[in-house]
Structure formats: C-alpha cells, structure tokens
Amino acid sequence: MQIDNKKTISQELLNKCRKLINKKFDKNKIEKIESEDNFIKALIEGENFNIFYDMLKEEYSKKLFEKIVRYRYMLAFYPNVHQNFKRELFFSIKYGTISTIFWIRKMIFFLITKRIFLPKEVGAFALFHIISLKQYDVKNIFEVKEDATIFDIGAWKGDTAYFFSKKCSNKARIYAFEPDDYAFKILEKIKDKYKLNNIITKNILLSNAEKEIDFISMIENTPTIKKNAITIDKFVEENNFEKIDYIKMDVEGAEKNILEGSIKTIKKFKPFLAIAIYHGGKLFMEDFYNIPIFIKNVINEDYEYYIRTFSPWGGETILFCKPKKI
Template sequence: MIYELKQKIRYSKWGDATAKWLEKTPVFVPCFVILNWMRFAETPDIVGTSKEETQRYFAENQDKITKVIQNLADETSKKLLLKIINRRESGCFVLKGSPQDQYFPKDIIHLSDEEVFVDCGAYTGDTIAKFRETTKDHYKKIIAFEPDAMCSHKIIEQKIPHCEVLPYGTWDKKDTLTFYANGKGQSCVEDLAQAREDLKKQGKKVTINLEKIDNLPACADMTFLKMDIEGAELNALKGAEQTIRKQRPKLAICIYHSNQDMLEIPLWVLSLNMGYKLYVRHHSHYDLAETVLYAV
C-alpha cells in the first residue's frame, strides 16, 4: 500500500520530492486515501466514458471479447485482459502491473542488431532511451514521430545516432488535426477536449500535420512499430497496413485509451491474417493506463 501511494504521488503534481520523503518517513495511511482513489470510478479520465457506458459497450460486444480472448497467445494475456475489462466495468481503476520493460518485455520482444524502430508518440525520447539500452546501441535506425514541438526538440537535442525525428502525427491519411498539448506527454484532439477539460485549459492549442506511414520512405523497412498516440492508434495502424503486410514488423500498440481500442485493435491485427501471436501486458502500478498489445 505504501509503495502504491508513493507511485501515485510520484506521478502527481507533488512529484519525486514527496515520494522520496515517503521512502524515509513512516506514515499512517488512512482509509480515505483509498476512497479518494475510487473517485476515478465516476470520471472519464482513462476510459473516456462513464461507468454505465462502459458496461453497456462490453455487454453489447461479448462476441468480440470472446474472439480476442481466444486468440491471445498465453494464459497471462487472457486472464489480464478479462481482469482489465472487469475493472473498467466496475469503475475500480486501480490495477497493479509491471512498469519494467514496457514495450520490450524479454519474454515477448526479441531484438536484433538490424532493428528499424518506428516510435509513434516519441514524447521526449524516453522509449527510445530504453530501446537503445536494450539493444546496447546496436540497431540500424530510429524513426521518431512527435508532433509536440516542445517534446520533439528535446529528442533532437540528444543527437541520437541514426535517429530521424519527424514532426508529424500518424493517421490513415494525409491530413491536419487541431489538438491541445502541454509538453508533458499529454495531448487531446479538439473534439475530445471536453472530456479532458484540464488539458484544454493548461495546454496550447496547435494544429499539426498528419502523415500516413505507408507514404513515408523512412518507414519502408521498419522492423518494430510502437504506438502510444492518445487514441489514434487504430487509424494510424490502418495508415501503415501496406508496410506492415510487407515487413511484418513487431508491434507494441497501446490499447488503453478507450474501451473500443481494447477490442478493435487486436481484432484489426487478427484481420490481417499474418500469423501474428498476440500478447497483452499491463505496465502501470496504480491505474488502468499503459496496457499494451504485443504482436510478434
């Protein structure tokens, strides 16, 4: 309980300083802390809909749930996905996962010295840093998509070898999109901003260019595709379908941004009929964020 409290505070506005204080200071944790966490049950922050809408969606899509579960490659994935769906339906958004090895779980993802890593939603390069650590800097190329200029500039400053930073969002066609960005890895498109009113107030309204991965020569030889792009994953995957069919890259795709993504993204990968083995892993210690679909 103390550990989970520290993790919660670490990612809150109080940050690391308070978490470090907790490591050294015994504290009494009253019940209201747990009850305060349960406030997420009535807010759309992670799931994007109310508890009632969530329950209705999953009740109406039992066939899809069954198909996804039947096609997951191991029991861990099957039990985990059912647990996440149950948590979403109940409104209890506390779920302990494993933050270690996000996007690179050693029992699923195996990297070579010739990887072409395409990172959609590269933020400030945190996943790229983990990729470099995992490969010991033995890779062919990195393509980083990051439309938030405040974040992409931080990647460029690092002067990462063989890394091309593209200031685009990824989509299923060439287009433009208005969204709100705060330079902290959070963004939301304009028509979803009501559900994220805090970000709308704090973030800067920007219009970005969207590109289709299939149209970009830089991605033509990709071997590993990672996506964490705030709910745009399915459209972006559709915009990469030709390249996926040609290259059969490893996939690490976030599916936690909506209830629909939990089912539609795995079903889309299955519809390719490419023999992908599908796994689900959860990488947050304190909520229902950071659920990733792996396809290998």
Template structure:
C-alpha cells in the first residue's frame, strides 16, 4: 500500500514545473533528483583518496526517492530561501560558476556531501601524492602544541621558485590549482599591488610575489602563524622585501576590540570575549591604504575564517576607487554564497562574478570578481 507521504511527494513532483518555472529551480531540482538515486553512508570523505572512497548505495524504491527529493528541496528552501538563492545564482557570469553554485548549495545543507565536486574526478587531484613526495623529511616544524607538523618543500621541482615550510594539501591547492585565480579573468599581473587577507604561513604572499613586482600587504595576527610566516620569508629572501606583514585582524571598522581563541589555521575572531580569548585591535583596508599612502590596490584576497563580509565593508573606498580584482573565500558561513556576492555587487555594480571550488570536501570555495576589460 502506498503511504500518504509518498502520494504527497508524487503530487509535489507532478506539479513542480508549473509552480517553479525558472531555469534555476529546474536545474537545482534536476540535481536533487539525480542525488535521490543513491546515498553515501560516510559523513565525510575528505581524507580519502578517490580510489579508496566506498561506493554509493543505490536507493531502488521509487517512492523513497521521491520523498527524498522533496525533503532535500524543502530543507534547502528553509535554510536559504529560494528567492535569495536564485538572485545569487543569477549574479554569476558563466555556466561553470553557476553549476558549482548549485553543487555548493546542495552540499551546504547537510553535514555530508550529497554530490561529489568536479575535482574528485580530475587527473589533477592525483598530483597531490607528487607534492607529498617532495618533502624534505630531515627537518620539521611543529605548531599548535604538536597538532600540526610541517616539513620543508623545495618547490623548484614543480617549477616554482620557492622553498616552503608547509603541508602537501595547502601546497597543492595554492600552487597547482592556483586557488586565487580564475581562468584568465582574475589573476595576478606583473606590477599588481596585493592585499593578502588571512596570510597564515606566508605561502600565498610568496606565491603572489613570484608573479608580480608590486607590493604584497599581508594581514595575519596569530602568533604561531606569524612565526612560521617569518620562517618562510627567511627561506626566500629574494621576495621578502616586497611583502609587508600587518599583525592585526581585518574588520569593518578600525580599532575595534576583537577576540580570538586559537584554533590553528581555522582560528576566527569575534567581538565577544570568551574564556581563553586573546584581544586584538582591528584595522580596515581603507584606513591601512590611506595611513600608509598606498598609491593603488590591484588585487584583494580574503581567506579570514568568516570575517570576509566585515573586511569587504572595511574596504569599500578602496574597492570603489581602484576596482581591484577580488578572490574572496565563500565557505566559512552557510550563507556566504548569498551574502557575499550581493555585497560585492553593491560595492561595485560593474563587477562580473565567478565561482570555483578547490577540494573534494566543503572547503576552499572562492568567489572572484573583476571589471571586464573593454576590447
């Protein structure tokens, strides 16, 4: 006997197209329908290699698949709001970005992944093991009370004129996937002056320094990250004079009291003081640029653990004056892919927006913005 929920799910699908005629809704629901044929029992497979990941289990019941589709659709609507999602979707400028937006939203509503990201199937992903093999195992640096151990990597073997303390995953994403560039639209050009928000260990700053003769202004405030940042600069003396480190967190306003409870590279800041928190004083990009007489900013990168919105607001004048290319991480908060594109377009309507994703899990999604060059 067919249950009442199964009948309701059948009627929902039967009337779906007439109630949701937009291309966005049709594409999102088609993606959900594809997911309804299988489920994946693991909550996360971020540490697996592709050949090690268990297969998906097929759901053979037609009615169970229908109920699952409706449940996922309603959960997405409740979490984000379909109108807000569609508005954000339409802000992206190309088909790849829009497709990745759909994948990202679908995976955002569950603790596990419903669909695999494109990198999972890419030959590029297999190069991660080649990066790991570069490690000089004769030396190591321990951080965060032994939670992280980094080795030295001579990157000249992969065509990069650097030696770094780091780990294979970060090097793979930064240097092989070139995380903060998008096609030939958003990239570092020679002479660019760059804001490196969330500098962490200095790997991104040094990567930028190999691509431009301009200045890199890096923002990082966590003590152990700063110590490794300086170690990486000492390993690469030919670039360190073009990298300026500012040991303050970025915010919407300068001189605000902000607090951080250290959590390795994932440490975030808050305006609320909690037990064990360390106090810092914020700075905005706008104030930094004015106070230091910076003549131009050509590129802004933010990977600052959920403070991207505030940092963008603190860079309003800089963005409107210089119209820099942007690479802004959009995965730290559930609604980043709704809030951040909207804010970027409000700051500078001329921007064209793009999206890319650089792992097989839910991290390292980047929103890009650039003013299209006139031909």
C-alpha cells in the first residue's frame, strides 16, 4: 500500500480497505459491521492511528502497520475464518501480515530440527516464535546483553525466561513474573531442571495499584480466585533495584494496567521495552491503537518506536521501545 500524504494515514488506509470489500458486501452490511467493530470505529475516528503511525521510526514498521490494519479490518467481515483451517490458510495468504508460506516452512523446520532439544513442558508455538522467529531478539532494536537485569512479565511456563537465560550470562538477573499457580509450578520446574540459575521466579500478580483482583487463569475449567496485586513501581522500590535494562510484557490484555503501575520505573531506568499490543476486544487488536498512545504520552521524548509481528494472523505483534540514550 502506498500512502497519499494529502490524506491522513487513517483515511488512506480506510479507503484502501473499503475497496477490498465494496464488491463483496452491500452498503448496509458494511456500515453495520463498521459501526459495531471497535477497531474500525477507532480507524474511522483516526486520531490514535495517525499518532501511532507517526511515532514509528522506520519504513518497515510503517509498512507492517498498514498490513496489520488491513488484516484486522478484513477480519471484521470474516470473523469465523479461524474456525476452518483451509479458509484460514487462504485468508492469511491473501491478507496476512507476514508471508504465510515463510511462516509454515520455518515452523516445519523448527519442529524437525529444534523442538526435540527444547523444554517439552512448553508449547511448540511459543518456543517457535521465540527461538526460530527471534521474537525478543531483534537486531539493533531489542537485544539483551549478557549481564542484563530483565523483567519478564507474563513468563507463563518459562518460554521467554528460558530464552533470556540461555542468551545471558550467570551475572544476569531475569525476574520471571507469573501469577498463574499452575503455570508457575512448571516455570519453577524448568528453572531447576535446566539449571537456569540466573532466573528469579516471582508468583506475583501485577497491576496498576495495590488491590485485590479476581484472577482468571488461562487454564480451562480453573475457578476464578482472588489475588492481591502490586505495581512494578512498588516491587522495584521494595527491592532497591539499581538498574533495569529490559522489560518484556505479554499478559493477555493486562498490559496497559501494568504499564500504569510502571511509570516511575520506566522514567527512572529507561529500559528497553517489548510490549504485546495484539490483545483486546472480541476479534483482538484493540490494544494496537491504545497502548502506543499511552506510552507516548508518558515517555515520548526518551524512546524510538518499532513494531514487529511474528504471525501471519496479526497475533504476536510487539511494540519495541528503544531508549534514545543507546
């Protein structure tokens, strides 16, 4: 997609997206879907999309931005496409954010050559994104140093913590935060089994304030329980950190809440940030146009912004914030 600078980015992208469906749906159907979908409503309003696009440092990130918007717009008109593998495959080939064929080939190669050597306790898809597609190892943008202090927020069963641990030296300190009790047990098991001595596990729920929260596990048929949450700022203050180099955050839609409780820490230490922005809403991706604006309003002058996505379906989209001091 080439952008016409006479129009705003949101207007130009919206017009291009509408051309894709004008002959496939009648006017009333298009208006109905657009009026009910939060992502498209925000695109029509435009402000957040325009600001986010202008934030991006490089042309590749901007091209990826356009592809993500197109994919998510089309998904609103074909919301059930993921229920059928064949339809999903053709849909992703036509509208995918990255090459579906490339992704499938990489996945097959990973399963044949690498999966057997990695922790079986962790899902193949998570390890594939992190190990083969280098989700948290982006050259000149997000590359952890050997002696880094890292906050892995949303460590789950240990996929990213495992990667960071192997990437870093024993001098590193990788704080793996995971509030889900079941996942946390597996995280600790992996740490002990693979002798990942630079990982410090924390069964802590993080949020924007110290309060009691109804915690919903990602494990099916697990009852909701009440947990006490704290902020990153409070955790950092209580533990007297002298530096924090990197913060990775993928917490199934709770990113903005946790960021709200991290402002002092981010301003003080200016860490590299890797924040998931693909959650939110019935068809996902509402965080895409909300979280970057929040971050910009808090830390704009200190960072450069990039995006990468690691799935043809727009999932695994990460906002990378690189401190300008580097």
